[in-house]
Amino acid sequence: MATANDIAMKQVDAPRDGSVPVVAVEDLRKAFGNHKVLNGIHLSVNRGETLAVLGRSGTGKSVLLRLIIGLETPDSGSVRIHGQDIVGLALDRMGEIRKKMGFLFQHAALYDSLTVAENVAFPLEHHKKEMSRSERGDRVKQLLAEVGMEGDLAKMPAEISGGMQKRVGLARALVLEPEILLLDEPTAGLDPISSGEIDDLILKLQRERKMASIVVTHDLHSARTIANRLALLDQGNVVIEGKYEDLQQSDIAFVQEFLKQS
């Protein structure tokens, strides 16, 4: 375990072209009771970038994503989307921000009383009322084809595997054509082949759509495949942030231990 002397906050400056980061988290803190989960996190993601957030289980990676989309409220600090601080925004106002974001939950969180097609259509029915039923149907079919689920439109979530549920969850996250994509452990619990397929899918979508993405994962191989930058969390802090090569060259003991065990 890294000592207090070993852990130092290192940040590599993200590419700056004068534009405001799409997502910026500043001095974010969150505790549950006496347990401090996030202890002053600073992160930012630009358009077209994918940031992978790594760390041991229980280090607050999923909480970070939930804070960014506003499902949790930080104790202090700010979360800025296109420069606007979203902390404390009213629910309906936050809804306008969330329309620009897609979120893939760790266990997909599909609506179990709706079919696969209905799950993907759900955000469209609420936010794209100007679309006709056939237009919505075409869009759903197109997205499910992109994620390889075109043959399972009428199935219920309980009838498909975990990997297939994640694909449907990904399609649902993309249906409103978000600018920001948040993925919580997209390959957790999947076999290596399915994990590879999900990684390839995410890469393909990134190349086509140029979203700002944050992927929370403990899978270093997956992170190296899909991310431009990696950030490693430990004890509520970002220990290091940069490319994989920066992590390899780091002299921080925790970083080396993490790379060795992954």
Added chain:
Amino acid sequence: MKEREGTAVAGLSLPLPGDESRRSPSAVTSASNLIGGCFEWFGNLGIFFWRVLRAAVTPPYEWRELIRQLDEVGSKSLPLVALAGAAVGVVISLEARYSLTRFGAKSMFPATLVYSVVQVMGPIITGLVVSGRVGAGIGAELASMKVTEQIDAIEASAINPYRLLAATRILACILVMPLLTLAADACGLMTGWFAQSMVEPLSLHQFIESGFKGATFSAFLPPTFKTAVYGLIIGLIACFQGMRTRGGAEGVGRAATNSVVLASLFLILADVVLVKFILVVFP
């Protein structure tokens, strides 16, 4: 052995400083925790109700979900409510006939049955039956959605869960309860009349004429429409319990149980207040 300071006064063992953490909480501490917990519960319920109310009155409205809930709460509860009402009608008929005969007031039977069913038993039986069926159903459904992150997914999709899930269910309960009560009343009166007719023939026409003789608006409509308040209680408590669930399958079970128990309890307490209110406003 050296005696510790502060002990052994007249044979009593007095606590030493620092011993408090090792003792079980006193009755006063337990009572104050309970009272504090109750205030916290009511406070959270009030905040939840405010959020639902705000969501319900601001567009976009969830008409499709409301219609679905009207079917779920209303049409699917009808058979059970009708059966309960029918059973109550028979019971009141048998009991009333016996009592009225004893006191030489058999001619009062139709009015007794009508007033008993419509003013008292119909509303409360409907409320308790719906509290059991609908309260448990809503509580369990929303609790299951909560523990599987489906409610979070709804919120992450920029849809207000208070509007989509809670407001529609609560409004459906409010709208449907008076109608279900009328159905229970009708079934109760029919079976009550039928039970009486088996013993002593009484035409339906005679029964209705003498039962509703001298009936006024204030005698029948307020008791029926007070069930809208029952609907508010059932829907609000079931949604509140469901949407704040934690703890997996055990939490879902607890939410369903608490929904029924608390809704039934508050419904009965509300009846006391509402009856008094109706008597004052509609003398």
